[in-house]
Amino acid sequence: MLCKPWAYEAREFLRALTVGKEIAFTSSHQLPPGEGDIPRDLGNGEVNGVDITNELLLNGWAKVKEFKREPTEDDLRRKGLESEAKSAGRGLWNPHGPKVSRRFGRENGTHPSFSLGAASYS
Numbered sequence: 001m002l003c004k005p006w007a008y009e010a011r012e013f014l015r016a017l018t019v020g021k022e023i024a025f026t027s028s029h030q031l032p033p034g035e036g037d038i039p040r041d042l043g044n045g046e047v048n049g050v051d052i053t054n055e056l057l058l059n060g061w062a063k064v065k066e067f068k069r070e071p072t073e074d075d076l077r078r079k080g081l082e083s084e085a086k087s088a089g090r091g092l093w094n095p096h097g098p099k100v101s102r103r104f105g106r107e108n109g110t111h112p113s114f115s116l117g118a119a120s121y122s
Contacts, residue, residue: 006092010061013091017055021047057081060091 024046031040045052056062058081067075086093 006061006098009098010056010091013059013061014052014056017050017052018047023047023052054078054081058085058090060085060088060093063092 025041025043026046027041027043029042031042033039053062057064057078062082064075064079064082071079085091089095
């Protein structure tokens with residue numbers, strides 16, 4: 001079984017951006033508790049003053065959801081970041097495809113195997 005295309009690269013980008021760093025989270029909306037009465041909040045996260053969502057969009061590792069409402073100024077700004085990543089061929093928008101595909105299965109025992117491709121991207 002294969003992970004979604006670009007899943008490995010996107011996770012690695014997010015890890016490099018956040019692991020071991022303090023994340024400031026600002027809640028903008030609270031959802032009803034989910035499984036196990038765990039509270040769920042929607043909001044924005046920042047690392048050293050850098051908005052995580054904007055950084056993911058600018059580097060092509062996230063997509064803006066289609067709006068079911070009139071887009072806000074922030075929505076339009078984020079759509080612009082996504083367009084910039086598309087134009088530059090970054091991340092998901094790289095025309096050469098993922099560099100790494102992670103395969104799970106029995107072909108190499110019970111451990112995952114990694115297949116490195118020859119494509120490069122910026």
